Amino acid sequence: MCKLGKAWELNREGMQACNNGDFRKAEDNLKAAIGMSQCKSKKIHRATLHNNLAVVLQMSGKVDEAVHAYDLAIGFLNPDHKGQAALIERFESKRDALKQKLAA
Template structure:
């Protein structure tokens, strides 16, 4: 059984840890949140958490992991939904930027 409030708490704590430079804690919290969210959450929630995980990876220099997390986030989103289409564009822009950075 998953408690969704616990999922969001872990996600928030993960991003707080990321902002403090504690990428190990951030990654662990977000991975735990993602695992718990699989049982109840909407796809948009999982997309948000994978996007956050991508941010953690990107900030910690794990570019390939960031690309995978961002791609997974996009996979949960519906391009036919206006709000989600905007999010897809923002995440895709991050992906493109990282790919350009690694190609340079």
């Protein structure tokens, strides 16, 4: 059964925890939200959750994991959709900046 409503609640709580500096809680909440969104939720929703997880991972210093989360977010988006293509560019830019930090 899809629990997308609960997933969005966990997403909000996770991002609030991130803003408060509680990255462990933020990561746990977002991973739980992602698990709940695996049903027939829209791919854009899953992309958003993975992007938020990438932000949390990046802020907590888990750069390799953040790069992977950005890759997953990008994979859910449709490059032929104008709005989603813009998101892809933004996520790729964030991911590529992290890759440059890793290479330095």
